[in-house]
Amino acid sequence: MIExxxxxxxxxxxxxxxxxxxxxFLILMDxxxxxxxxxxxxxxxxxxxxxxxxxxxxxVHGEDVMTMDDIAHEIVAHYLDQTQRVIQVVSEESEGIxxxxxxxxxxxxxxxxxxxxxxxxxxxxxxxxxxIAKRILEGSIRGPEDFxxxxxxxxxxxxxxxxxxxxxxxxxxxxGCWRFHADETATYVKPVRMTLPEEPRKWELSFNAGNxxxxxNKVQKWINANTDKYKFRYIGALAGDFHRLLSDGGLFMxxxxxxxxxxxxxxxxxxxxxxxxxxxxxxxxxxxxxDAIDETGTPILDIKxxxxxxxxxxxxxxxxxxxxxxxxxxx
Numbered sequence: 001m002i003e004x005x006x007x008x009x010x011x012x013x014x015x016x017x018x019x020x021x022x023x024x025f026l027i028l029m030d031x032x033x034x035x036x037x038x039x040x041x042x043x044x045x046x047x048x049x050x051x052x053x054x055x056x057x058x059x060v061h062g063e064d065v066m067t068m069d070d071i072a073h074e075i076v077a078h079y080l081d082q083t084q085r086v087i088q089v090v091s092e093e094s095e096g097i098x099x100x101x102x103x104x105x106x107x108x109x110x111x112x113x114x115x116x117x118x119x120x121x122x123x124x125x126x127x128x129x130x131x132i133a134k135r136i137l138e139g140s141i142r143g144p145e146d147f148x149x150x151x152x153x154x155x156x157x158x159x160x161x162x163x164x165x166x167x168x169x170x171x172x173x174x175x176g177c178w179r180f181h182a183d184e185t186a187t188y189v190k191p192v193r194m195t196l197p198e199e200p201r202k203w204e205l206s207f208n209a210g211n212x213x214x215x216x217n218k219v220q221k222w223i224n225a226n227t228d229k230y231k232f233r234y235i236g237a238l239a240g241d242f243h244r245l246l247s248d249g250g251l252f253m254x255x256x257x258x259x260x261x262x263x264x265x266x267x268x269x270x271x272x273x274x275x276x277x278x279x280x281x282x283x284x285x286x287x288x289x290x291d292a293i294d295e296t297g298t299p300i301l302d303i304k305x306x307x308x309x310x311x312x313x314x315x316x317x318x319x320x321x322x323x324x325x326x327x328x329x330x331x
Contacts, residue, residue: 008033008168008180008188015175024085024106025157028132029170031079032109036128036161036168037186038075039113043068043164046120068120069093072113072128080109087135088147090275090308097308108133108150110275115160116237125165127239131158131280149308152279152301160239160280169194169246171287177246194288196249196318203250203318204231206241214260216295219253222328238272242281242316246288251317251325252281256295270295270313274305278314285316292316297326 012026046068073093080086080100087105089098092112114120115127133150136142159170166182177195180188197203205227212220230250235241241252257267272278282292282300292300295313303312315325 005183005189006191008170008191011178011180011191015172019175027083028080028085028107028109029157031083032076032130032159033168033188035076035079036163038079039068039072039128040161040163040166042071042075043120043126068126069114069117076111076113076128076130087145090149092273092276092309102147106135108135110150110279112273112276112280115239115277116235119235119237119240124237125235125240125243126163126237127243128161128163129158129239129276129280130160131155131276131283149275149305151304152274152283155279155283155301158280158283160242160284162239162243167243169243169284171284173287175287177284177287179246194246196246196285196288196290198249200229200249200320202248203229203321204233204244204248205250206232206234206245206252207254208234208236211255211257214257214266215255216258218329218331219255219295222325226324238277238281242284245317246284249290249318251315251321253315253317253325254313255315256313267311270311272312272314274300274303274310274312275308278312278316281316282314289319290317291319291322293322293326293329295329297330 012029016023016025073091077089077098080089084101085106086100086109087102088100088108090110109130109132111130113128115129117126119126133154134156136145156173157170161168167179168188169177169179171177176193178191179194181190183189212223233244245252254270254272256270257265260266278300285292293315294300300314315322
């Protein structure tokens with residue numbers, strides 16, 4: 001007996017029909033999936049083609065740009081532009097906001113084309129992360145489109161590909177968080193709804209342990225009181241660490257750096273970018289039954305961005321841990 005797995009595209013078509021939505025979103029997601037497949041192809045063949053080194057430039061964040069960073073950005077920007085459905089994009093690898101079809105487009109896309117690119121040279125997992133928001137339609141009580149940067153609660157979808165593992169996770173507004181796996185033909189199939197496990201036995205803590213002494217006293221105190229309760233896992237790429245969290249539950253955190261021996265290394269505002277990193281995983285986590293806050297206890301999805309490369313602290317994971325941590329941060 002032949003077994004037929006539901007494909008991602010079939011899943012998404014049924015979703016659009018169920019909620020009486022247009023097929024414009026299907027065209028956009030087809031472009032995103034195509035871009036992810038192309039990035040994975042370049043990643044897999046990178047060692048042979050010399051695509052795994054440093055490109056010799058510095059990005060807007062002052063970080064070394066890897067050759068694969070440049071390649072991934074160009075791939076995603078190309079396929080998004082080809083859809084004619086995208087108004088503007090914000091990419092980690094572009095200093096400015098990129099206009100596409102500003103008059104006729106329907107979506108804003110915020111993306112990190114290669115999260116964790118320092119892992120590339122070692123053949124370790126990296127991520128392609130994205131968040132999607134929608135144009136203000138004519139006749140809306142919100143008025144005409146003003147091209148403002150969207151907060152996380154305005155996203156209609158967010159997702160990530162973990163490369164080169166062949167896994168893709170997509171969260172849809174008030175419709176759950178779903179994981180797909182690539183089959184032998186590189187087709188994403190077999191939707192599985194992701195829900196953070198309620199059983200604390202599986203929960204994990206994920207953070208850069210090398211930075212503990214530089215965290216605030218409140219954060220250090222919470223870590224010391226809770227480390228023995230959970231397993232510790234840290235991959236060093238947000239997409240990879242969050243991929244584990246969705247399956248096992250627990251907490252991923254990237255606190256502020258405030259006690260570094262070299263004051264120039266302090267990051268009181270946090271390191272992760274709000275629009276295409278923190279909002280993406282926070283949106284996905286919410287749809288999986290979790291929550292996310294910053295170091296002040298403010299829900300990540302409520303933060304109104306003022307800059308397109310705005311940074312933030314991030315605590316994302318199972319609700320009981322987030323609630324407990326929130327009390328500690330505000331105490």
